[in-house]
Amino acid sequence: MKIVPMLSALLLASIAMAQPQGGGTKTTAPAGTARAAAAAAAAATASAATTGVIRDCPACPEMVVVPAGTFTLGTSASATEVDLERGEAPPQPVTIARAFALGRYEVSVAEFRAFVDATQYAATGDCRVASGGGWIRLPDHGWQDPGFAGPPAENEPVVCTSWDDAKAYADWLAKTTGQHYRLPSETEWEYAARGGTTTPRYFGDRDSDEATLLSVACDYANVYDASAVLELGFQEPNARCSDGHTYVAPVGSFKPNAFDLYDMIGNAREWVQDCYTATYTGRPLDGRAWEWAGGCELRGVRGGSWASRPSAARAAARGGELQNLRQSDLGFRVARDL
Numbered sequence: 001m002k003i004v005p006m007l008s009a010l011l012l013a014s015i016a017m018a019q020p021q022g023g024g025t026k027t028t029a030p031a032g033t034a035r036a037a038a039a040a041a042a043a044a045t046a047s048a049a050t051t052g053v054i055r056d057c058p059a060c061p062e063m064v065v066v067p068a069g070t071f072t073l074g075t076s077a078s079a080t081e082v083d084l085e086r087g088e089a090p091p092q093p094v095t096i097a098r099a100f101a102l103g104r105y106e107v108s109v110a111e112f113r114a115f116v117d118a119t120q121y122a123a124t125g126d127c128r129v130a131s132g133g134g135w136i137r138l139p140d141h142g143w144q145d146p147g148f149a150g151p152p153a154e155n156e157p158v159v160c161t162s163w164d165d166a167k168a169y170a171d172w173l174a175k176t177t178g179q180h181y182r183l184p185s186e187t188e189w190e191y192a193a194r195g196g197t198t199t200p201r202y203f204g205d206r207d208s209d210e211a212t213l214l215s216v217a218c219d220y221a222n223v224y225d226a227s228a229v230l231e232l233g234f235q236e237p238n239a240r241c242s243d244g245h246t247y248v249a250p251v252g253s254f255k256p257n258a259f260d261l262y263d264m265i266g267n268a269r270e271w272v273q274d275c276y277t278a279t280y281t282g283r284p285l286d287g288r289a290w291e292w293a294g295g296c297e298l299r300g301v302r303g304g305s306w307a308s309r310p311s312a313a314r315a316a317a318r319g320g321e322l323q324n325l326r327q328s329d330l331g332f333r334v335a336r337d338l
């Protein structure tokens, strides 16, 4: 396990997060705003030392250390983009009391295949796939055939995996490595996705209005973009740029955030541990997941996907799905205690 080089970068990133984010730093940040400049500087700091990752076994996912810290969960009710129906507002102060590790990428097809090969786990049945501008649940589709133009590549995020499948994978990792692998809590997820930024997306706030040109998103995220409109035909706004991927992209194809995390926005939606309700009322605000006896009706999903309109591809955007749902834009990444 090698984590020392990463810790120095994270220390610098933590310092950057604690400082007022002023302008004046020469940067290539696309938005040109002080906040975007600070985010880009922090990202550059983290990216300069990306060799310090945790990998507990050859087939295990790469993990990066996310430092403890504080942040504001959710979105102001007066913000340009806010989903009041899903309880993003009012914002909540959160303290992530302990550093933790989070998958640098979404779990890939190859990584999930290693689990299935080792355990004969049956992550099959049916899957909701994109069809005719909407979604249709089809039998005989699953993580090995998610209804794309061809079979998924080994380095693409695994999709058509339910919350139960994701949990089983994390439990297997824990059993085989002796480390406490799990799904991230919802608050951990948003904290990690923000990477110290307060903007709707870690690449700045230029894209904060769907009516404006969304030319920045495609450097950082695989979303419902201009190149995908003809093929997918979703009747919803698209990012006004081309990211080159109608469906999933190989993990890590786009720029990371300041915590060296890739695809936190876009590519595949990601399960979190928490039960989903359309409010943050009653939720622990210290990084723990929110669950209750008797099980959840819905589990939280985060981050948007290749099928997401811009407003759904934000750090604070949230939703819930039945935990046995398999859908071709829904995957996950794992967390691990340190």
Ligand SMILES: [Ca+2]
Binding pocket: 222, 223, 224, 225, 228, 243, 244, 245, 246, 247, 306
């Ligand atoms: Ca796309």
